Amino acid sequence: MTPDKQAFPSVWTRPRKERREQPVLSRGQIVKAALELLDAEGLEALSMRKLGARLNAGATSMYSHVANKDELIELVVDEVFGEIEIPGEGESVEWRAAVRRCARSLRAAFLRHPWVASVLGEAGLAYLGPNMMRFSDAMLGVFEDAGFSLEQADQAVTTVGAYTMGVAITEAAWLTTVNRSGQSEQEWMERLLPAAEEAARDAYPRLQRLYAAQRERAAKGGALDDSFDDGLASVLDGLEARLKAGGA
Structure with missing residues (x-):
């Protein structure tokens, strides 16, 4: 040809x-x-x-x-995509645990290579690459084994992927900005969140409370990881509810 x-x-x-x-x-x-x-x-x-x-x-x-x-x-x-951890063939893992592991590994890969976010839309037929096909096929298998039909599994993979990559893209952009500042993530947050609280004072009370809570979580460390896991749990709760209702 x-x-x-x-x-x-x-x-x-x-x-x-x-x-x-x-x-x-x-x-x-x-x-x-x-x-x-x-x-x-x-x-x-x-x-x-x-x-x-x-x-x-x-x-x-x-x-x-x-x-x-x-x-x-x-x-x-x-x-x-070859760096992403996926369930092995025949591996017996509860489906939510398997999806969490894959999603965390996907997010970690995007954070290691933050430039990926800016090329996904220009990557042509990247989904035909052997590593991406390996990842997609394994994820489809996890959802099929859980009881989803192949079409439903495809929707589930798309949903989890969209959430994971969306969060990772935002985090990658954030970390790139922090790195350019020459400060640590903790130092940046300690300066940013009080300023955000002050900007929201009086006029935007809900945002002010939110920024205050984020500042407390940031002081303990691991705030981004916790936020990602909480959001992923919500996605999986929704998929599990649809599966149980028979309308996944």
């Missing part, structure tokens, strides 16, 4: 070229270097030229594996 007849422009739908000689670089080396560059310098720093310089390789060596930057992003996003 030639590139112009390719049904979808994606690294996962383009057949690999046959090579008579062993290439100087492997796809794995290219993806590893791109991931390191993104983690160290952010999405703005990623270019095929800069990546080639980092690998001390010419364009020919790279383009034999990756046609363009879009394909590179698909590969690196799939690499991140």
Whole structure:
């Protein structure tokens, strides 16, 4: 299949070229270097030229594996999904516990690689990558084993994924801002929340009480983790209620 007849422009739908000689670089080396560059310098720093310089390789060596930057992003996003912990085949785990573990692992991966949030909408057919398909199939299996139909399981996976990634994207943006300030998260919160309380005083009493409560939780540490777990529990409560009612 030639590139112009390719049904979808994606690294996962383009057949690999046959090579008579062993290439100087492997796809794995290219993806590893791109991931390191993104983690160290952010999405703005990623270019095929800069990546080639980092690998001390010419364009020919790279383009034999990756046609363009879009394909590179698909590969690196799939690499991140390979870090996510999923239930093993035949593993006996209560479904809510299994979903919590996967969701926490997904959130942690996004926080380790905060640039992921800004490329998900541009990652083409990233969902056809082997690691993302492995994650999706395992999650579908967890919900099917719990009693959801395949279609209901798909809706459940979408709901849990939307909550988890939505929270992680917001947290990643927050942590990026904190890191740029040169302060710790605790130091930033100790300055921000009292200011927020003061801004809400008198005119917005509910927000004032909320900020005060958040300040107390932040002083104890683990506030973001607790907030994520509480929200996830609400999502799972809803899915469990639908399952019990027969309308999942």
